Amino acid sequence: MKTKKVGVVSLVAVSALILSACAGSSEVTLDVPDLPMIEEVGAFEGELNIVNWAGFVEPAWTDQFTTDTGCTVNSRAAGTSDEMVTLMRSGEYDIVSASGDAALRLIVGGDVQPLNVELIPNFGDDIAEGMKGQLYDTVNGKPYGVPIGRGANLLQYNEDVTGGAPESWDVVWEADSPYAGKVTAYDAPIYIADAAVYLMYHQPDLGIENPYALDQTQLDAAVALLKVQNGIIGEYWSDAVAQITSFVGGNTVVGTSWEILRKFADTPSIKTTLPVEGSTGWYDAWLVSSSTPNVNCAYAWMDYTSQASVNGAIAMNFGMAPANTAFCASSEEAQAHCDEFAAEDEEFFGRVWAWTTPIEQCLDGRTDVACTSFQDWTNAWLTVKG
Amino acid sequence: MGNTLRNDTVSAPGQETGSRKQSKPVSTYLYHREKVRLGALLALPMTWLIGVYIVSLFLLLITAFWVVNPFTSRVSPGFTLDNFISVFTVPAYLSTSLRTLGMALAVTAISVLLAVPLGIYMAKLASPTMRNLLAVAITLPLWAGYLVKILAMRLVFTENGFINWALGSVGVSSPGFTMWTAIITLTYLWFPYMALPVFTAIRQIPGNLFDASSDLGGKAFITIFRVVLPLIVPAIIAGSVFTFSLSLGDYLAARFTGGATQMIGSIIASNINLNPPVAAAFSMVPIAFVVMYLMVARRTGSLERM
Numbered sequence: 001m002k003t004k005k006v007g008v009v010s011l012v013a014v015s016a017l018i019l020s021a022c023a024g025s026s027e028v029t030l031d032v033p034d035l036p037m038i039e040e041v042g043a044f045e046g047e048l049n050i051v052n053w054a055g056f057v058e059p060a061w062t063d064q065f066t067t068d069t070g071c072t073v074n075s076r077a078a079g080t081s082d083e084m085v086t087l088m089r090s091g092e093y094d095i096v097s098a099s100g101d102a103a104l105r106l107i108v109g110g111d112v113q114p115l116n117v118e119l120i121p122n123f124g125d126d127i128a129e130g131m132k133g134q135l136y137d138t139v140n141g142k143p144y145g146v147p148i149g150r151g152a153n154l155l156q157y158n159e160d161v162t163g164g165a166p167e168s169w170d171v172v173w174e175a176d177s178p179y180a181g182k183v184t185a186y187d188a189p190i191y192i193a194d195a196a197v198y199l200m201y202h203q204p205d206l207g208i209e210n211p212y213a214l215d216q217t218q219l220d221a222a223v224a225l226l227k228v229q230n231g232i233i234g235e236y237w238s239d240a241v242a243q244i245t246s247f248v249g250g251n252t253v254v255g256t257s258w259e260i261l262r263k264f265a266d267t268p269s270i271k272t273t274l275p276v277e278g279s280t281g282w283y284d285a286w287l288v289s290s291s292t293p294n295v296n297c298a299y300a301w302m303d304y305t306s307q308a309s310v311n312g313a314i315a316m317n318f319g320m321a322p323a324n325t326a327f328c329a330s331s332e333e334a335q336a337h338c339d340e341f342a343a344e345d346e347e348f349f350g351r352v353w354a355w356t357t358p359i360e361q362c363l364d365g366r367t368d369v370a371c372t373s374f375q376d377w378t379n380a381w382l383t384v385k386g
Numbered sequence: 387m388g389n390t391l392r393n394d395t396v397s398a399p400g401q402e403t404g405s406r407k408q409s410k411p412v413s414t415y416l417y418h419r420e421k422v423r424l425g426a427l428l429a430l431p432m433t434w435l436i437g438v439y440i441v442s443l444f445l446l447l448i449t450a451f452w453v454v455n456p457f458t459s460r461v462s463p464g465f466t467l468d469n470f471i472s473v474f475t476v477p478a479y480l481s482t483s484l485r486t487l488g489m490a491l492a493v494t495a496i497s498v499l500l501a502v503p504l505g506i507y508m509a510k511l512a513s514p515t516m517r518n519l520l521a522v523a524i525t526l527p528l529w530a531g532y533l534v535k536i537l538a539m540r541l542v543f544t545e546n547g548f549i550n551w552a553l554g555s556v557g558v559s560s561p562g563f564t565m566w567t568a569i570i571t572l573t574y575l576w577f578p579y580m581a582l583p584v585f586t587a588i589r590q591i592p593g594n595l596f597d598a599s600s601d602l603g604g605k606a607f608i609t610i611f612r613v614v615l616p617l618i619v620p621a622i623i624a625g626s627v628f629t630f631s632l633s634l635g636d637y638l639a640a641r642f643t644g645g646a647t648q649m650i651g652s653i654i655a656s657n658i659n660l661n662p663p664v665a666a667a668f669s670m671v672p673i674a675f676v677v678m679y680l681m682v683a684r685r686t687g688s689l690e691r692m
Binding site for chain 2: 080082083085086089109181187189230233234235236239242245246248249250251375378379381382383384385386
């Protein structure tokens with residue numbers, strides 16, 4: 001597993017280096033609270049409180065879980081990663097379906113506990129390689145997350161207007177974009193990474209190695225690019241429905257999107273593409289609260305949802321690539337879903353930088369400079385929109 | 387009626403005086419104790435005011451001085467003025483505050499411009515049927531959900547929406563989602579709060595004042611500006627408190643119909659999870675604006691006449 005990854009020039013490579021704990025100088029060891037993991041699964045507590053993305057927890061698969069274990073599932077859907085972090089810190093929830101931009105914040109904050117994967121038999125060989133041991137949920141060699149699914153932030157375009165797939169993200173970044181005023185962008189600080197991905201390709205002299213490890217100069221360059229973009233933005237989107245109506249209604253022609261939103265738009269001329277620069281993406285995983293009183297139900301839930309059929313049902317319901325690729329071969333419908341969402345295409349996801357919380361320690365291994373934290377990104381993001 | 391009721395409650399006959407005294411122990415108790423009486427009267431509203439209103443505002447204010455751990459984004463108690471300073475020193479924050487103030491003033495001004503002529507027509511010229519129809523038309527949108535109305539405006543202004551569909555053939559095109567669209571949406575949302583008090587105030591102007599103005603040679607516009615307007619200023623102030631303060635605090639209109647327009651509420655909404663102290667500091671800005679507005683209104687003396 002480790003040797004496979006080192007060849008890939010991506011976050012995968014960086015994290016593999018970290019995980020394999022080489023003696024090299026690029027080793028990143030993060031300061032995280034030393035929390036114990038459980039040794040064995042005991043009696044079920046009868047209750048499980050979940051913070052999740054809408055569509056992750058549905059009666060179609062929770063009923064069976066409750067029958068099997070006696071754990072009643074209470075679900076609370078969150079709208080954003082930041083809301084998830086806030087909810088998990090309230091101490092009222094046992095488990096969260098965190099995206100990578102939330103996971104590292106929770107891990108370094110001591111809000112979630114390391115996992116004993118031996119107790120989760122379904123977290124095995126069928127889980128997609130690109131979703132195992134990634135930096136966003138595996139710290140200092142300890143896994144904190146059980147993968148659920150992933151998706152890329154793709155360039156969505158209206159073919160009637162563009163007349164073909166744009167090859168580059170430049171249509172959403174450059175002031176002379178032919179679609180100025182009809183561009184949309186994702187309304188969250190993590191979108192700064194998208195600017196960094198674009199700069200990595202077009203301004204290599206900035207020396208960005210990882211879009212989530214930006215020093216102050218690199219962050220300033222990304223913010224400058226975002227301010228240029230602000231001039232051609234029609235709308236920022238955080239609400240999925242608003243984004244869909246904006247594309248369908250003709251107010252937006254190009255912009256960042258998810259495969260599932262393209263599907264919901266249900267308009268033949270609206271398509272997605274992965275441009276030459278690559279992109280960012282979200283990788284979701286279950287993380288267990290460090291103060292949960294229902295840890296046994298949580299482990300049972302993670303194991304239950306990692307089996308191919310349930311994991312596939314979640315992935316199809318939400319519209320993402322399932323973590324358990326064994327699901328793909330289970331039926332024709334499943335295979336079609338996996339193909340549409342590139343579930344088994346590691347080369348595709350090799351060009352996608354998984355959302356990771358930026359922290360002061362440079363995630364690309366640099367030690368001679370301090371990197372900007374998510375708090376810096378938050379403050380920077382608010383100055384972009386002005 | 388009251389007597390009958392009181393007599394009904396008297397349990398045993400023949401003990402009228404004594405039982406009457408004893409049948410109202412609470413009243414008797416309160417009658418002799420003025421402070422307890424006052425306390426009983428105010429207990430409920432004061433619990434609400436202090437327990438819910440003041441305390442939550444106070445907690446909000448305190449949070450504005452707290453600090454955020456840059457590593458974990460965790461909020462911890464502390465004391466810093468940085469959050470307040472950033473409201474003035476970060477150019478994006480300052481411009482957002484000023485933009486929001488401008489938008490709220492624009493919404494108020496447009497509402498007044500629409501409400502006064504409409505009020506004069508409804509109060510003095512329209513037939514009773516017409517007046518009732520208009521009153522219903524003004525208040526009807528209040529029955530619809532707030533978010534529903536905003537989304538409706540979004541559909542009206544969208545590229546394939548109502549304006550381009552209905553007016554495209556005569557060369558009128560939708561402005562799309564801009565700051566002005568957000569101002570129009572906000573005006574649509576809050577207009578009834580201006581129109582109703584203005585209409586009521588104009589209705590209360592005695593008809594003979596119009597006659598007097600006319601006798602003294604006042605033309606229609608002179609009458610409006612020198613007779614009607616001075617008399618309805620308190621109503622306009624009352625309405626503007628609503629249009630102004632509600633616009634200041636709004637952000638969904640900007641999010642759904644303002645395109646990239648950012649308002650104070652947008653900054654609070656995006657910071658509420660990411661950086662609660664900054665959000666708390668920012669929530670003081672609209673409060674400051676409203677207090678300033680009320681102080682100006684008080685200076686004009688119109689608050690006393692409300």
